Amino acid sequence: MNINDYKGVFVFAQQVDNKVASVSLELLGRGKGIANDMNTTLTAVLLGHNNDEMAKTLIQHGADKVISVDDPMLEVYMTEPYAYALTKVIENYKPSVLLLGATAIGRDLGPRVSARVHTGLTADCTGLAIDEENGNLLMTRPAFGGNIMATIICPAFRPQMATVRPGVMQALAANADAKGEIEKFELEIPASCKNVEILEIVENKPERMNIQDANVLISGGRGMGTAENFGQLEKIADLLGGTISSSRACVDLGWTTPDRQVGQTGSTVRPNLYMACGISGQIQHLAGMEDSDLIVAINKDETAPIFNAADVGIVGDLNAILPLVEKKIAEIQAAK
Amino acid sequence: MNIVVCIKQVPDTTEVKLDPKTGTLIREGVPSIINPDDKAGLEAALRLKDQYGAKVTVVSMGPPQADAALKEAVAMGADQAILLSDRAFGGSDTWATSTVIASALKKLDYDLIITGRQAIDGDTAQVGPQIAEHLGIPNISYAEDIKLEGDHIIVKRKYEDRYHIIKCKLPCLITALSELNVPRYMTPGRIFDAYRNEELATKVWGVNDVPVDTTVIGLKGSPTNVFKSFTKAPKAAGNVYKPDTAEEAAQIIVDKLQEKFIL
Known part of the structure; x- marks a missing residue:
């Protein structure tokens, strides 16, 4: 692997019910700063179905570009179709950094994809920065029940993958005038990727506002x-x-x-x-x-x-x- | 049916304390336990064994003393214990760890693999899905309920605001939440067996016993490294007031809310 072939900061834009997750907007906010420090661009990777409105939201929140994979099989999260699509995006676009929310989806998809493309993944980060000397991503996370903090690097493999805790990064305010490119990535997802069947989806919504969403x-x-x-x-x-x-x-x-x-x-x-x-x-x-x-x-x-x-x-x-x-x-x- | 449960021995992090002078972890005297999510996974396997009959194998990677966790698992009812222990495995990150464990599992018969969602010392939740990827089988994370239906498994998969009821053909890997069940206790007879019955003795596998590429495991083979670790600097102290009356206290708070545009 020649790590110099890998460029750009990518954010996995998680959607549920065709709505972009707030953690993904937070990652765009932080990703923008990281992309600036790396002198590169910020790209959102959107996997879903009927993605157009969501793609606009991502541009408004700071993405320079959106790579959209639009397929009925991606409407509701399933591990394998998502892992297949995200791996293809990585192979095709070769990002240097790939960030995911540390959600019940991101913490399933991240490890599966990192194992497939053979790269490191740092879990549940609370801090991200760029090492000025060599451009490596410095990924900081709590360990031992929050008693110590560890900064992790992934120097020899790309992309440098991290999941980031919801609520720790700041989203940018939506800018309706923001301009960005929306690129449809044509992909044939093999039927064999559907290796599980979702029998039922049961809501388990809290009655009160999510504490991570509250100001x-x-x-x-x-x-x-x-x-x-x-x-x-x-x-x-x-x-x-x-x-x-x-x-x-x-x-x-x-x-x-x-x-x-x-x-x-x-x-x-x-x-x-x-x-x-x-x-x-x-x-x-x-x-x-x-x-x-x-x-x-x-x-x-x-x-x-x-x-x-x-x-x-x-x-x-x-x-x-x-x-x-x-x-x-x-x-x-x-x-x- | 063959069920393999992967368990990790962890320090009970709720017992970990910081040295107030040096800010470093005090590890002495901290008890070791089976990681809670893994223990729930083991209990789920033992319940399937009780109901349908199965051979339950527990696998752990760690230093020689991790055998205590495997013995506890056998005393709860597991049929076979395998400890992956070798200096060559030391310092492995999640990618390398899952590679070692997957290569060991390739030597075993399995219909179902159960791991915990995450370990309380690392909290990464990565090793389970990564094992499944290395083995090329489906994984279902965050299981809150498991049912067997012929050669399929039905899992209640938890998300933040919903559940997916997922049906998957075996073989597959499931990561268990501690909410799944309340693990049983060891029985005195099984404790005795775990330590005395030679047939139940833990098999220890080193790097030469598993078909693994040694360049991708251990500290050197791990994609990620720890760059530095530190204790958090406390936030600079603000102002602490001791107002004489509740009225005065409330006014201080409300003034601050207005100053910060919250009001």
């Missing part, structure tokens, strides 16, 4: 005292257009459901506001929220480690403070 998270910990007190967090979250989340302790206590959990074994979030109420701030929790833009913490214990991560820390009784926060927000909003 505002009002988050509770053990210090909330009871499950009922989360109602107060809901009220503030509703006013600010966000949702509630929690530490692992509250999930274990049954106060909240696992889909609310922020942290190493839960979700990584980076909202505009993360308000930590009665959360002590164990390292596993901090790993999941410390990149939030604004962190406000309320805790009775002034030695709680959450205060080291907070932009604004309040030592006090949250049961007294939160109703007043709610009231003041409502007053300000009413005045607007």
